[in-house]
Amino acid sequence: MSYEELLEKIQNFHAKICVVGLGQVGLPTALIYAKQGYKVYGYDINDSTINLLSQKKSPFEEEGIVKLISETIENNQFEPNTSLMECVEKSDVIIVCVATPIIDITPNLSFLKSASISLSELNLKGKLVIIESSIPPGTFKDFVIPIISKNISLGNDFWAAYAPERLSPSLALSEIQETPRIIGHEDEKSGILAKSLYQNMVHSEIFVTNSKVAELSKLVENSYRDVNIAFANEISLICEKYQIDFAELFKICNSHPRVNLHMAGPGVGGPCLPKDPYLLLNPTNGEKIESKLITESRKINDLMPLHISKLVTNALESQGKSLKNSTILILGVAYKGNVSDTRFSPSKEIIHDLQQKQCSVFVFDPLTDETFGAEKISNLDDEIIKKFDVLIIAVDHEEFRKIDPTTFQSMIKKPIIVDTKRIFDSKHIESLDMIYISVGYDGNSNLSN
Ligand code: SAJ
Secondary structure, three states: OOHHHHHHHOOOOEEEEEEEOOOOOOOHHHHHHHHHHHHEEEEEHHHHHHHHHHHHOOOOOOOHEEEEEEEEHHHOOOEEEHHHHHHHHHHHEEOOOOOOEEEEEEEOOOOHHHHHHHOOOOOOOEEEEEEEOOOOHHHHHHHHHHOOOOOOOOOOEEEEEEEOOOOOOOOOHHHHHHEEEEEEOOHHHHHHHHHHHHHOOOOOOOOEEHHHHHHHHHHHHHHHHHHHHHHHHHHHHHHHHHHHHHHHHHHHHHHHHOOOOOOOOOOOOOOOOOOOHHHHOOOOOOOOOHHHHHHHHHHHHHHHHHHHHHHOOOOHHHHOOOOOEEEEEEEEOOOOOOOOOOOHHHHHHHHHHHOOOEEEEEEOOOOOOOOOOEEEEEOOOOHOOOOEEEEEEEEOOHHOOOOOHHHHHHOOOOEEEEOOOOOOOOHHHHHHHEEEOOOOHHHHHHHHO
């Protein structure tokens, strides 16, 4: 197919799209393109994902996703398929959304490499290939393109662009259409093709630039957030020293028009923020870039789960109890509210640290079966609540916000509530004769004042 024919097909919604990798980015992307009227083939290396989708089930929690899977499969717009060859052969556009994790602090591009090799073995002539995965700078031009253009020439035989995903899990289906997008390319025609595709999905601005700027923009956005959360976390520790409440400071400081203090919490989890700063500092050419601020911020955020267990120790000691043999219930093992994803979840470290200190740790999370070695409880009735010394709210799932705190009055002795996500009002909890602790609010020291 010629460039002109492909452009017309994309503009008229006649192009067929293959999405490679149906995770938290690929699946919403596939479904929204299908909803917009494109025929979309979905491929994943994991057959169980395809099986689940074929049964109209979602492999993960996401607002509105099950309904959209059913609708798009039923009207024949979306077709999950276990054969990459078949999906690619039938498609005009291939969108790659595979994971690019880290091992320790080193980027691991093995999934991207094997997807690129598989694509290079298929006929990409006349097609547009788009990479959405977060990647170290230089990866699109110096790693992906050399692999996939083995026998064909970019800009003549086929086209390719880098379009970093920007969707936030739990808001994916709405954000994907509202958030501006960035298209990075190495030849102008690829940029035009990719822009016309995203224009048919995104009701917002589309920036077109070179691939390196696009790669960096994605990594800088997530590093910005990580560094700002680290600042908030550090300020919360300072608040504890001054015995003031971070939440009050947060509200007051953010009334300034040029201040955007982030929220302190139990640490930073998820598939993106704990990893992207390392992608930013490890470009594909092997150079190691130094950044004291970014590296230190990662360390601050990584230490927060241990701070939570220190807060628990202090609270128990203030009650004349030791951490050893105490029973602790953690609400939430997902990495953040309203998602089922547990990657890099702060709860994992909190659980392990408390278990090492010989506490009995239980978890309750209606969105995931993961327990990180703790014991799972399936509801929060009075009989169960009774046996706990401490309750830690580690995640702000909507369901947890609806809990009536008087439920915890049946806990042993004076209930200790460690609300790392500020889902309850501290004064209300204290008025119920419970101890309220949070990051940046050490109820013990407040009590002893
Ligand atoms: N967190 C805090 N304090 C805050 C905000 C978040 O402690 O003020 C914690 C959360 O609890 C969670 C972690 O940070 O553990 C990450 O949560 P998040 O909502 O900031 O980010 P993600 O990883 O769910 O999604 C991010 C988003 N990036 C930005 O907001 C810049 C999303 O838009 C990206 O598409 C996504 O990363 C990604 O896939 O890269």
